[in-house]
Amino acid sequence: MIDVFEYYKIPGQLSSLGKYTDKVDSLTNDTRKLTEVVQGIILHDMWIGRYNVTPKSGQWCSALAPSMEDLLDTVVAIDKEEPFQHREPGERVIACCREFSTMLCGILRAKGIAARARCGFAPYLAQDGYFEDHWMCEVWDGSRWQRVDPQIDNFQLNTIKNYAKKHDNLGSEYRSTLLELNPLDLKPTDFLLAGDVWLKYRAGKIDPRKFGIDTDLRRYNIISPPFGEWFIRGNLIRDFLALNKIEILPFVEGLEKSKNYWANWRIVLPDAKVSESDTALFDMIAELSLYADNNLEEIQRLYKENELLHPPSGLAK
DSSP states (O other): OOOHHHHTTSOOTTTOOGGGGGGGGGSOSOHHHHHHHHHTTEEEGGGTGGGTOOOOGGGBOOOSSOOHHHHHHHHHHHHOSOTTSOOOGGGSEEEOHHHHHHHHHHHHHHTTOOEEEEEEEEGGGSSTTOEEEEEEEEEEOSSSEEEEOTTOOHHHHHHHHHHHHHOTTSOHHHHHHHHTOOTTSOOTTTSEEHHHHHHHHHTTOSOGGGEEOSSOGGGGTOOSOSBSHHHHHHHHHHHHHHHTTOOOOOHHHHHHHOTTTTTTOGGGSTTOOOOHHHHHHHHHHHHHHHTHHHHHHHHHHHHHHOGGGSOOTTSOO
């Protein structure tokens, strides 16, 4: 039987820090401080303007399927300093929530602490009643999986809470979510795992049009709206892969690499033809993903036996 916590102490190829692994020896084991380390080297692409940063071309990681070693290569190339040294926003690598969460996961694993990146949806990054495509990191604290969002630094947290304070007309549940948000210990209602969302969609308990990302996909030659069943399906697969320590790019970030990034993986595309057997498989992995500790062997078996779930060559290492 697989030891779940030993399994998640070991990095996969994408969460590996590679040649920078020994650099974590000088870092604390404190999760709060490690999130600050991550925040000091990564700038979220959708927050660039709020930090008053004019980005430079060298701030993006060029790797097609960036591992955390690739990301740290870019960090070091920007200013030639030590990889985990705090940088001002204009000197950080530009990435998204997947990199924040997987970098924290990679650092913790390099320190022998069980951690895993998870994919789903967050209401605190969306308008009232909607849920934004997002990643967070689960950290084993010795008794439970603590949910941590390393993207949300003090500036972002204050921005979120100030928005709630200034808008009295928000729904009470949504307003409470924003005001009570603790990115170091997310509540189950703060972050919905993709498997949970999928099963609720299948049961007719949610409106799938409220789950996706606030962007216009037409700039990538995609006419479908950036939400709905297909988007939930894609995040379900991403979360399932992350449980197998394969933390692939979010949909839009892949398109930023190339407009044809997902062309050879039909199952994550909006116009995918999904069969009944495909849907049954998705239902199964959704159920398993919600109780991953008890189902890790089955999660690994399903991944190995189903080519449908395997990212095409080049999208994962």
